[in-house]
Structures are given as C-alpha cells and as structure tokens.
Amino acid sequence: MTLATENLLKPKDFATDQDPRWCPGCGDYAILNSVQRALAKQGIAPHKIATIAGIGCSSRFPYYMATYGFHTIHGRAPAVATGLKVARPDLQVWVATGDGDALSIGGNHFIHAVRRNVDVKVLLFNNRIYGLTKGQYSPTSELGKKTKSSPQGTVDNPFLPMSLAIGAEASFMGRSIDVDGKTLGDVLGAAAAHKGTAFVEIMQNCNIFNDGAWDHLSSKEFRADMTILLEHDKPMIFGANRDKGIRLNGLRPEVVTIGENGVTESDLWVHDAHDEDPTRAFLLSRMEYPAFPVPVGVIRAVQRPVYDALVNAQIVEQQAVKKANLQSLLNGRSTWTVA
Amino acid sequence: MTASATSAKPREVRESVIIRFAGDSGDGIQLTGNQFSAASALAGNDTATFPDYPAEIRAPTGTLFGVSGFQLHFASRDILTPGDRADVLVVMSPAALAVNRKWLKPNGILIANADSFQAKNLKMAGYTENPLEDGSLADFQLFQLDLSRLTNDALQGYGLSAKEVERCKNYFALGLVFWLFERDGGLVEDEIRRKFATKQLLLDANLKVFHAGWDYGENTELFALRYSVPSAKDIAPGTYRSIAGNEAVALGLVAASHRAGLDLFYGSYPITPATDILHTFAGLKEFGVRTFQAEDEIAAICATIGAAYGNQLAVTGTSGPGIALKSEAMGLAVMTELPLVIVNVQRGGPSTGLPTKTEQADLLQVLYGRNGESPMPVLAARSAGDAFESAFEAARIAVKYRVPVVLLTDGAIANGAEPWKIPDVDSLPIIEPNLLDDAAKLNGEPLLPYLRDPETLARPWIKLGTPGLEHRIGGLEKWDKTGHIAYDPQNHHNMVKVRQAKVDGIAAEIPPSHVEGPETGDVLVVTWGSPYGAALTAVRELQAQGLSVAHTNLRWLNPLPPDLHRILQKYRVVLVPEINNGQLVKVLRAAYALDIQQYNRISGLPLSVAELRDAIVNVLPH
Incomplete structure (x- = not known):
C-alpha cells in the first residue's frame, strides 16, 4: 500500500464487522472512536498495526479494531505485546487495558514494560471499578468507596497511575477524559508518534457500576476549573476565566490567581514535557482532585533507549561480527572421531 | 611441559571406572569433574556424568549440606548411566566423606585431603574421631594426601596469598587422578590458559599445581599402580x-x-x-x-x-x-x-x-x-x-x-x-512453516483464521503485517472457521472435540516403538525420561542371565504410541519405574485398563541399575 493511499485512511477502515458488546452509554465507545480517528490520521495501514488486550470490559477492544488483534489473558497484555514487538518491530503495537487488568493482576507486567521502554502504546481505561465482574473496587477506587465487595467502604489506598508510571521511568505519559475528544485525540496522536512505551490514562465512565466516576472533572460545569491542559513550553493556566495558574514554590506546586497578590503569568510553572529529570513529572502526577486541577494532555515525552530496538540491534551487531554456522555450533569446542 | 601418559609404574586395565569427586561448594568440584569427563571422552571412552550439587551457591565451608559431588562413569564399552556406586572417591573434606562414603564400593579407592581433617571440620561433619585414623575406613583402600601442604609447597616463591593457594588445590587433585587414570592433560592445560588468560600469575600457578599433582602420583610410593581404561570399541562410527x-x-x-x-x-x-x-x-x-x-x-x-x-x-x-x-x-x-x-x-x-x-x-x-x-x-x-x-x-x-x-x-x-x-x-528434517502470507492465497474467499487442514486439523499460521489478513484471536471460545467469539453450546462441544482430535492425530507421527529384548515374554520394563539408561542396563544384565525381560522407552507421552497397547499385552508383567509416585503408570492403566506394576523411588536421585534389577526380579512371574 502506498503512502498516498494510507493518507486517505478513514476511521471506518479501522472498524470491524463485530458489534461492540459494551453497555449502551459506556465511555469505551468514545475511546474506540477517538482511537480509530487517531489511527486514520497517523496514516499507518491497519495491517501494520496490532492491538493487544488482557481481560475486562476495555480488553474487548481488539475485536472492534480492524488491525491484527489478540485478546489475551487477564493482566498479561503488556507481556504478550513485548514478545510481539521484539519479534516484529515492523508492527505498531497498541495495548488496551483497564485499571484492574493493568494495575492489579497485571501490575508487574505494566511496570516492567514501562521500565524497559518497549515501543508499545498502553491505553489505560481507568473507570475505578471492576465492570466485567459486576462492580468490585479496583486499585484506583477512592479510599472508602462502597462497592459490592466493600459494603463498609474500601480500606485499600489507591494507586495514582501516573505516579506508578513515573516510578517505573515512563518515557511518555498522557492523560485525557473519555468524553474530551479533542484532548484525547491529541494525546493519542502524540502517543502514536512516540518511540518507547507511551502510557495514556483515559478517565473513563462506567455508567452501570460507577456512573459519574469522573463527573467532578468531566462535567461541563467543572471541567475548566478541575482539569488543566498541559501544553509544552506554555505556562500552566486553567479555569473558566483562564485566570488561574500553577506556580512552583520550590518543589511544591500551588494554585494561584493571576492578578491577585501581584501574581503574573511570568510567575507560573512553564510545562516542559521533554524534561529528562522525572521530578517535575512526578509532581504533576500527584496533582489530584480537589486540591489541584488534574493535569491532562501530554505530561511527559522524553527520548530514551527503546527495548525492542536494542534487542534487535544486538542481533544485527552479532550477525555482523560472527558467522552463524550451525554445523560448527553443533560440533562445539572439541570433538573426537570413532572410526 | 605437558603432562604425558608415559610412566614407569605398572598399569592395570579396567573395562570401566566410576569416579566420584566431592568437596565444599566452593572447591571447584563440578569443574574438576567436567574436565576429567572431557578428557575421558577425548580418550575414546564412553562416558556418563551425574553432577550432585546443593542449592546453595557457597554454603558455609565444612557443612554437610554444602557438599558438592560429581560422578563420572567412563568405560571401554557402551554405557547408559553414570553408574550406581563409585570405584574411586576423592574427598576434599570430612563433610564430603560423611556425605559420600555410602557411594563408594567396598575395597574402593578413597583419596582424602588429609589436611582438612582437623577438629573444626570433623566436628561440623559430625565426627567425634578422625575417620582417617580410627580404622572406620578399613573397607576401602585409603590414600591420604596433604593437599593443601602439597599445593603450598608447589607454589613456593609465587607470592600468592594463602587463600589463592588454597583455591589451586583442586588442580593438584585433578593432576593426580589424571596420572592415576592415564588421561591426557592437554585439555586441562588449555582450559587453565583460557580461564586465566588475563591473569598470568594464576595461570602459571594453576599449571604448576596441575603438573605437581601428576608428578606426585608418579614419584610417591603411595601409588604403586595406574589404571587404564582403553577406548571403547562398540561405539557407532562418527564424530562425537x-x-x-x-x-x-x-x-x-x-x-x-x-x-x-x-x-x-x-x-x-x-x-x-x-x-x-x-x-x-x-x-x-x-x-x-x-x-x-x-x-x-x-x-x-x-x-x-x-x-x-x-x-x-x-x-x-x-x-x-x-x-x-x-x-x-x-x-x-x-x-x-x-x-x-x-x-x-x-x-x-x-x-x-x-x-x-x-x-x-x-x-x-x-x-x-x-x-x-x-x-x-x-x-x-x-x-x-x-x-x-x-x-x-x-x-x-x-x-x-x-x-x-x-x-x-x-x-x-x-x-x-x-x-x-x-x-x-x-x-535434519526440513520444517515447513507454511505461513499464510498473501491474501491472494485465499482465492477471493474470506479469511477464516480457524479453517482447518483436513489432514492435521491445523489452522493457518497467518503472517502478521500482511495486507488483507488482519484478524483477531483470543482466549474466548470461538466459532469454528471464523474464530469469532462464540458461546453456542454445540459449537463449544465441537471445538473441544476438534482440539482433542488434533492432538490425538499427532500419533500418526510416532514411529514404531523400539523394544529391546524378546517380542513376547515375562517382563516388559517401560520407561520415560532419565530412568531409561539404568532400566535398559538392568534389562540387558538380566537378559545375559537368561531371563525373559524386555525394555521400551517412551519419547511420546501424549499422544501415546499407537502400537503401545498391543506391545504391552505381549508380556506377562509390565513394570513402570519412575522417579515419582507412579504417574505414567496411572496414564497407562487409564488408557489401556491393564494391570501394570510400578516401581518408584523419589529421593531426588536417579534410579540405579541395581535397584531396577531387583525390582524386575521381584515382579517376575513364578
């Protein structure tokens, strides 16, 4: 397929003939549309892409993507994707996963994929609940949350997925709300272009078991005040009136109002997505509701060596310096002959 | 100087020798054993080895649980096992002796590093008296060497620390046994040169100690005799x-x-x-x-x-x-x-x-x-x-x-x-991956990821990255042919059956079973895995005594060889020895509803020829 044809790709070229089996009103529909749009936009043909998932509502994703696809087992998608990407660096590999899949049963694979910087895009559909098993708390459920398995409220402290990722040396972190198509599309586009593990947290609503999970951020009423869209090299400004900002006091972020107490735009924290030092990315990962607006957009995008590329470079390197002779390999170092 | 095979001392020819080295985990026992094995193989012997080492990497010196052993069987005939009990036991410490003396045959040669038989080591090994002195080893031919002292003497003037000298002593022991069994030292010398390529002093020291061990054997009055195991004659021609x-x-x-x-x-x-x-x-x-x-x-x-x-x-x-x-x-x-x-x-x-x-x-x-x-x-x-x-x-x-x-x-x-x-x-056979790597191969039909080859029931292995062959697979039950998710009851039944039929059909790949011994008879011994060698050796020994026993080994455990049922029925008794509580025997009983005997020892060690001989004799029909 020529590049010219690829540029004419439409979102529907990434849709299969299978009807999604998500509940009507599920946030996953919006995510599926955004991903199909982002893939059409980047112009890589469906046959050069593989979509890998674990188990959970979100992990049905591969069935609805007209790429190569593998619906694996619970929590293991990053591991399957790692093997596939090492074997087939020519394919673009996407992982669809949920908060239980990626952070609970698959936590180990998630952090190790991120640490190795395998060139896969990991989409974390975070709805803070177990949906497919009908409503138990997840590792991102807020403390005290009442669910079927926590009738008196949870007593487990949740993960902040971004803090976990930065602790594992994430080279790319992006975040969006499911219904914010513009931001989600931009983040997915940046993730697609990134070399290395691109971790995207999508705050997704489960309208059956955790309806309104992100209303405090996503509703039109609060969104401008409770989220902050990060843009590289731009001061961190937010608010319905664009009059609030984040200032760094040493290593302590604080919310300030522009024009009050002598605060001007030049006092604000300027976002540097390419800062190799993870310290400030970690500070961003800790900015949580309600004390802070929750950062969305591309939080971090730095270059560091990519695992699958390094593995394959060693193969090429050894093939250049050593001749692969199977017979002499079988012969080994010393032989003897029986006549 | 290369340690050579020439010697002034008389030699005794043996058909086979089993030697066991034992010492602390850090004594280099595995290395010593491997080098002796390699030299024996190069000398044309058939060989089989059994490393017997602890899980601890460097267990505390002198402890019983830290003892590492290596047994080698080398012979001038075809052999199948590392041997039951040793003709020669080399022990570097009291603990090594305590753990391994049970593996030495009566009147076997026991070479002991006497230097290490001191109060502290004796106590750790559980000895109240020094076994080298109290007559408790009278069943063996005991040779006491002051290995540490001899190694130290050989390295006078090298300027090595006491610890470095001590680390060389396994090469003294190796030099001595190389002399004792007329092994060519060139291989060991090459290995020392490779291992210490960047450390000239240690290279020289280890070579020196290896030669000193050889010379010690030649010059001491302790050893009056050398042993020779000629190269094996009944080995198939070829490069090994x-x-x-x-x-x-x-x-x-x-x-x-x-x-x-x-x-x-x-x-x-x-x-x-x-x-x-x-x-x-x-x-x-x-x-x-x-x-x-x-x-x-x-x-x-x-x-x-x-x-x-x-x-x-x-x-x-x-x-x-x-x-x-x-x-x-x-x-x-x-x-x-x-x-x-x-x-x-x-x-x-x-x-x-x-x-x-x-x-x-x-x-x-x-x-x-x-x-x-x-x-x-x-x-x-x-x-x-x-x-x-x-x-x-x-x-x-x-x-x-x-x-x-x-x-x-x-x-x-x-x-x-x-x-x-x-x-x-x-x-070697060619393996044909037969990838589905071109949409044109579909001849205009839709892609069916679970369409089966009528003969093997295999589905296509689709080359990823091919335009037009995008497809989805997963762990959910799928429709036959399309591979789409399917919860249909009859479809699940069919898919369970077809997955089973595919594996069962692999039986067509299994060649006729090889039975060594009479086609019908009293006892058939059936093995899988490592007991093969000991079982076949035991069967051959009993056949030589005129008993009607046969042996077959299974490479295929699922599916089972198609001719196995018929073969099992030709013997009055079928015996399955395993290093477990009876697993293959359960599979065979379930598959064929036959009364099959079992023999099991689960001690972490290979089964021995002697015990299998006894086990076979025990089930002989009267």
Whole structure:
C-alpha cells in the first residue's frame, strides 16, 4: 500500500464487522472512536498495526479494531505485546487495558514494560471499578468507596497511575477524559508518534457500576476549573476565566490567581514535557482532585533507549561480527572421531 | 611441559571406572569433574556424568549440606548411566566423606585431603574421631594426601596469598587422578590458559599445581599402580562431542529454527535447573536468537506467545514451579492454536522442593494441570544426547500442527553429560512453516483464521503485517472457521472435540516403538525420561542371565504410541519405574485398563541399575 493511499485512511477502515458488546452509554465507545480517528490520521495501514488486550470490559477492544488483534489473558497484555514487538518491530503495537487488568493482576507486567521502554502504546481505561465482574473496587477506587465487595467502604489506598508510571521511568505519559475528544485525540496522536512505551490514562465512565466516576472533572460545569491542559513550553493556566495558574514554590506546586497578590503569568510553572529529570513529572502526577486541577494532555515525552530496538540491534551487531554456522555450533569446542 | 601418559609404574586395565569427586561448594568440584569427563571422552571412552550439587551457591565451608559431588562413569564399552556406586572417591573434606562414603564400593579407592581433617571440620561433619585414623575406613583402600601442604609447597616463591593457594588445590587433585587414570592433560592445560588468560600469575600457578599433582602420583610410593581404561570399541562410527541436556535442548531448538527458516524467540525467567538453556540461547544472537529474560514466569510465556503470534519459533523454558505459573497462558496457547515449545526441566517438588535434584513428578501436571479440556502434546527426552532430537521434534510438531508442545527433561538429563554423535545438519528434517502470507492465497474467499487442514486439523499460521489478513484471536471460545467469539453450546462441544482430535492425530507421527529384548515374554520394563539408561542396563544384565525381560522407552507421552497397547499385552508383567509416585503408570492403566506394576523411588536421585534389577526380579512371574 502506498503512502498516498494510507493518507486517505478513514476511521471506518479501522472498524470491524463485530458489534461492540459494551453497555449502551459506556465511555469505551468514545475511546474506540477517538482511537480509530487517531489511527486514520497517523496514516499507518491497519495491517501494520496490532492491538493487544488482557481481560475486562476495555480488553474487548481488539475485536472492534480492524488491525491484527489478540485478546489475551487477564493482566498479561503488556507481556504478550513485548514478545510481539521484539519479534516484529515492523508492527505498531497498541495495548488496551483497564485499571484492574493493568494495575492489579497485571501490575508487574505494566511496570516492567514501562521500565524497559518497549515501543508499545498502553491505553489505560481507568473507570475505578471492576465492570466485567459486576462492580468490585479496583486499585484506583477512592479510599472508602462502597462497592459490592466493600459494603463498609474500601480500606485499600489507591494507586495514582501516573505516579506508578513515573516510578517505573515512563518515557511518555498522557492523560485525557473519555468524553474530551479533542484532548484525547491529541494525546493519542502524540502517543502514536512516540518511540518507547507511551502510557495514556483515559478517565473513563462506567455508567452501570460507577456512573459519574469522573463527573467532578468531566462535567461541563467543572471541567475548566478541575482539569488543566498541559501544553509544552506554555505556562500552566486553567479555569473558566483562564485566570488561574500553577506556580512552583520550590518543589511544591500551588494554585494561584493571576492578578491577585501581584501574581503574573511570568510567575507560573512553564510545562516542559521533554524534561529528562522525572521530578517535575512526578509532581504533576500527584496533582489530584480537589486540591489541584488534574493535569491532562501530554505530561511527559522524553527520548530514551527503546527495548525492542536494542534487542534487535544486538542481533544485527552479532550477525555482523560472527558467522552463524550451525554445523560448527553443533560440533562445539572439541570433538573426537570413532572410526 | 605437558603432562604425558608415559610412566614407569605398572598399569592395570579396567573395562570401566566410576569416579566420584566431592568437596565444599566452593572447591571447584563440578569443574574438576567436567574436565576429567572431557578428557575421558577425548580418550575414546564412553562416558556418563551425574553432577550432585546443593542449592546453595557457597554454603558455609565444612557443612554437610554444602557438599558438592560429581560422578563420572567412563568405560571401554557402551554405557547408559553414570553408574550406581563409585570405584574411586576423592574427598576434599570430612563433610564430603560423611556425605559420600555410602557411594563408594567396598575395597574402593578413597583419596582424602588429609589436611582438612582437623577438629573444626570433623566436628561440623559430625565426627567425634578422625575417620582417617580410627580404622572406620578399613573397607576401602585409603590414600591420604596433604593437599593443601602439597599445593603450598608447589607454589613456593609465587607470592600468592594463602587463600589463592588454597583455591589451586583442586588442580593438584585433578593432576593426580589424571596420572592415576592415564588421561591426557592437554585439555586441562588449555582450559587453565583460557580461564586465566588475563591473569598470568594464576595461570602459571594453576599449571604448576596441575603438573605437581601428576608428578606426585608418579614419584610417591603411595601409588604403586595406574589404571587404564582403553577406548571403547562398540561405539557407532562418527564424530562425537560431550553434551549436557540443557545445551542439547538449546541446540536442538536452534537447529529446528534453522531448518524452519524462522528466527527463534526464547522467553524465560531464571530457574534451577533450566537456566543454562537461557545462557546458551543468550550467546547465539548470530543465529537470530532473541532472548527475553522476563519479569516472571508468566511474562516469559506470554511474551513467547506474542512472538509465536508474530511468526517466530517461540520457546519458553522452566522447571515445575514455573510450569505452575505458566499454566493459564499454556491454556491460551491451546485455545489460540499457536505453535509454541514449552520446556520443563523437572526437579524435586512440590513447591520449591529440591531445586537441584532430579524428579519426574510433573508428568500429570503438564498433561492435565490446566483449566478446561486443554490437550497438549508431551514428549520426554531420555538422555542428554536424546534431548537434541526430542527438542527438534517438539518444534517440528508445534509448527506443523499449530499447537503448544511440552518437552520434559529433568535435572539429571539437564546437567549430566554424555558423548553425543553430532548429526550432519543437512540430514535434519526440513520444517515447513507454511505461513499464510498473501491474501491472494485465499482465492477471493474470506479469511477464516480457524479453517482447518483436513489432514492435521491445523489452522493457518497467518503472517502478521500482511495486507488483507488482519484478524483477531483470543482466549474466548470461538466459532469454528471464523474464530469469532462464540458461546453456542454445540459449537463449544465441537471445538473441544476438534482440539482433542488434533492432538490425538499427532500419533500418526510416532514411529514404531523400539523394544529391546524378546517380542513376547515375562517382563516388559517401560520407561520415560532419565530412568531409561539404568532400566535398559538392568534389562540387558538380566537378559545375559537368561531371563525373559524386555525394555521400551517412551519419547511420546501424549499422544501415546499407537502400537503401545498391543506391545504391552505381549508380556506377562509390565513394570513402570519412575522417579515419582507412579504417574505414567496411572496414564497407562487409564488408557489401556491393564494391570501394570510400578516401581518408584523419589529421593531426588536417579534410579540405579541395581535397584531396577531387583525390582524386575521381584515382579517376575513364578
């Protein structure tokens, strides 16, 4: 397929003939549309892409993507994707996963994929609940949350997925709300272009078991005040009136109002997505509701060596310096002959 | 100077010798044993080895649990086992003696490092009196050497620390036994030169000590006699090398990848006793071998499944505890019908069990240890050399039938070495991956990822990245042919049956069973895995006494050889010896509803020829 044809790709070229089996009103529909749009936009043909998932509502994703696809087992998608990407660096590999899949049963694979910087895009559909098993708390459920398995409220402290990722040396972190198509599309586009593990947290609503999970951020009423869209090299400004900002006091972020107490735009924290030092990315990962607006957009995008590329470079390197002779390999170092 | 075979002392010719070296974990026992084995193989002997080492890397010096042993059987005839009990035992410490004296034959040669038989070491080994002096070793020919002192004397003027001198003493012992058994020292000298290439002082010192050990044998009055084991005569012509099971598995799989034209992917997590397979593969990048040292056993197999989906020859390897962790993913490979080889180097269990000891107790685990109806072909290697062929066959079947295949070896096979007749690469079968790699091959029909080959029932292995062949697979039940998700009751029934039929159909690949002995008779001994050698040796010895006994070994455990039922019925008694509580015997009884006898010892050690001889005699019909 020529590049010219690829540029004419439409979102529907990434849709299969299978009807999604998500509940009507599920946030996953919006995510599926955004991903199909982002893939059409980047112009890589469906046959050069593989979509890998674990188990959970979100992990049905591969069935609805007209790429190569593998619906694996619970929590293991990053591991399957790692093997596939090492074997087939020519394919673009996407992982669809949920908060239980990626952070609970698959936590180990998630952090190790991120640490190795395998060139896969990991989409974390975070709805803070177990949906497919009908409503138990997840590792991102807020403390005290009442669910079927926590009738008196949870007593487990949740993960902040971004803090976990930065602790594992994430080279790319992006975040969006499911219904914010513009931001989600931009983040997915940046993730697609990134070399290395691109971790995207999508705050997704489960309208059956955790309806309104992100209303405090996503509703039109609060969104401008409770989220902050990060843009590289731009001061961190937010608010319905664009009059609030984040200032760094040493290593302590604080919310300030522009024009009050002598605060001007030049006092604000300027976002540097390419800062190799993870310290400030970690500070961003800790900015949580309600004390802070929750950062969305591309939080971090730095270059560091990519695992699958390094593995394959060693193969090429050894093939250049050593001749692969199977017979002499079988012969080994010393032989003897029986006549 | 090269240690040569010339000597003024008389020699006694022996047909075979079993020698056992034992010492602390840090004494270099495994190295010593391996070098002696290699020299014996080069001298034309048939050889078999049995490393017997503890799980601790450097257990505290002098402790019983830290004793490392290495047994070598070398002979001027075809041998199949490392031998039951030793003719010669070399012990570096009281603890080594305490642990190993039971393995020395009466009147056997006992060479002891007398320097280490001091109060503290004696106490740690549980001796109240020095056994070298209290007459308790009167059953043996005892030779006492002050190894530490002799090594120190040889290294006067080298300026080495006491600790460095002590580390050289295993080469003194090796030099002495090389003299005693007329082994050529060139190989050891080469190894010393390689090992200490960048440390000239240690290179010189170790060479010097090795030669001093040789000269000591020649000059001391302690040894009046040398022993000679001529080269073996009944060995098939060909070029040979020494190989251990783990290396043979790796080479067999690399050879298969070469013959299939597929790069090899090996996903693994370090685990005793399988780790050497990972080490071997990691050094073979020029063959297109990619190794993935995963974060855990589950990731190891899942990445391997990813590589299989990506059209590489995908292999994962582990031991029993790792299989337990991989089980769910093994089921995924069954469901998605991808080619995969899963190597299980069995060790003592359950749980962590006996990491460095051998056992055969994972057969039922790999046959049945998964949720749902999850049939999987299972093969077992019978010896180190046979592991090459078994591994190659496992890969061939995996690719041809698009199925995960288990290859069983065990600790004894993995670490034990034997001479191996090196195959000619061009004589190895070609493996045809037969990838579906072009949408034009569909002839305008829609892609059906679960359309089956009518003969093998294999589904297509679709080349990822091909335009028009995009498809989805997964662990959910699927419709026949299309592979779409399906919960239909009759379809599930059909799919369970077809997955089973595919594995059952592999029986067509199994060649006629080889039975050594009479076609009908009193006793047939059936083995799988490492007891093969001891069982066949026992059977041959009893045949020589005129008894009506025969032996057959199973490489294929699932499916079973099609002719096996008929063969079993031709003997009055069938006996299955295993290093487990009776696993194959259960499978055979269930398959054929026959009354089959069992013999089991589960002590972490190989079965011996002597006990199997007794076991066979015990079941002889009267």
